[in-house]
Amino acid sequence: DPSAALRAGLLGLSRNDKVRRVVQNAPVSRDVVRRYVAGEGTSDAVEATTGLHGQGLLGTLDFLGEDCTDLEGARHTRDAYLDVLRALSDAGLTERGGVEVSVKLSAIGQALPHDGHKIAVDHAREICAAAAAAGTTVTIDMEDHTTTDDTLEGVRELRADFPWVGAVLQAYLRRTEADCRDLATAGSRIRLCKGAYDEPGSVAYLDKAHVDLSYVRCLKVLMHGDGYPMVASHDPRLIQIAGSLADRCLRASDSFEYQMLYGIRPDEQQRLSDAGHQMRIYVPYGDQWYGYLVRRMAERPANAMFFARSLISR
Numbered sequence: 348d349p350s351a352a353l354r355a356g357l358l359g360l361s362r363n364d365k366v367r368r369v370v371q372n373a374p375v376s377r378d379v380v381r382r383y384v385a386g387e388g389t390s391d392a393v394e395a396t397t398g399l400h401g402q403g404l405l406g407t408l409d410f411l412g413e414d415c416t417d418l419e420g421a422r423h424t425r426d427a428y429l430d431v432l433r434a435l436s437d438a439g440l441t442e443r444g445g446v447e448v449s450v451k452l453s454a455i456g457q458a459l460p461h462d463g464h465k466i467a468v469d470h471a472r473e474i475c476a477a478a479a480a481a482g483t484t485v486t487i488d489m490e491d492h493t494t495t496d497d498t499l500e501g502v503r504e505l506r507a508d509f510p511w512v513g514a515v516l517q518a519y520l521r522r523t524e525a526d527c528r529d530l531a532t533a534g535s536r537i538r539l540c541k542g543a544y545d546e547p548g549s550v551a552y553l554d555k556a557h558v559d560l561s562y563v564r565c566l567k568v569l570m571h572g573d574g575y576p577m578v579a580s581h582d583p584r585l586i587q588i589a590g591s592l593a594d595r596c597l598r599a600s601d602s603f604e605y606q607m608l609y610g611i612r613p614d615e616q617q618r619l620s621d622a623g624h625q626m627r628i629y630v631p632y633g634d635q636w637y638g639y640l641v642r643r644m645a646e647r648p649a650n651a652m653f654f655a656r657s658l659i660s661r
């Protein structure tokens with residue numbers, strides 16, 4: 348299957364340091380990056396979320412950076428989150444969780460050789476305290492399957508002090524339906540996505556149709572459960588099924604939300620919001636946009652061609 352091969356190739360490239368350096372330093376058209384990434388600094392992040400707020404959309408900010416292997420880098424990412432939470436609060440955007448933040452544990456120390464878990468959770472705790480002071484929440488992103496247990500353990504530790512910390516579950520993992528059952532407890536914020544990493548068949552469904560079926564099974568568990576489901580997908584079929592399940596479970600519109608990525612299906616984002624649903628946009632910003640952007644390309648090869656052409660035509 349050529350598209351599966353392209354996807355696997357791109358996911359491989361998303362972790363290739365040499366290619367990252369070449370592409371990040373290439374005179375990439377700002378427009379291409381800007382379509383999916385809000386900019387590089389705190390002020391860009393605030394500006395983008397102010398725009399979304401004006402359109403009635405909620406936000407979650409992701410300071411780009413992952414697989415950080417030095418303590419200095421982990422601290423730098425923590426500081427970026429503390430800074431953006433202050434700026435968002437000053438701009439009045441964090442009230443009632445209007446704009447929150449999404450954090451990758453690997454970006455704040457999880458992969459450090461000594462005490463990585465503890466360092467990451469301590470950094471996350473500082474970010475959670477700043478979010479609490481600003482009146483908003485934090486969701487912990489999920490990365491490749493080798494980190495799932497460690498990340499869920501981190502979420503559990505953080506929830507002891509901050510019960511509103513959100514977790515992300517990936518429908519492509521075979522374990523996820525069971526994780527949904529464990530986590531669909533009162534007040535538990537769960538973001539359900541398909542999953543964006545290149546995983547082996549031993550732990551993940553490889554076939555798109557099987558991933559979608561798993562997504563529906565997980566949605567059923569979450570919608571029938573006592574938690575707060577966050578339906579993170581651009582897939583029209585899954586969005587429709589989520590809506591029907593919410594109706595069937597008599598869920599009020601403030602008891603779950605839809606989520607999509609910045610720049611992907613903006614018309615649909617607005618449509619769902621205008622129809623009275625809570626719609627949250629995941630907004631990445633920062634100069635480490637390479638891994639994020641290449642994962643988006645892998646999802647939609649048409650975008651990869653668009654990106655490649657803009658590199659070549661410069």
Ligand code: FDA
Pocket residue numbers: 487488489490515517538540541542543544579580581582583606607608611612628629646647
């Ligand atoms: P998929 O990519 O299969 O697309 C399904 C359909 O959606 C397409 O057939 C098309 O109809 C439509 N569509 C998709 N892209 C489109 C486009 N550009 N234009 C028009 N139509 C389009 N992953 C992860 O592993 N860990 C994480 O922590 C997160 N976090 C996260 C947060 C949020 C808020 C979102 C929305 C996503 C994530 N993800 C993630 C990424 C996620 O796992 C997944 O890779 C992407 O959302 C793409 O999957 P879809 O569900 O959108 O379906």
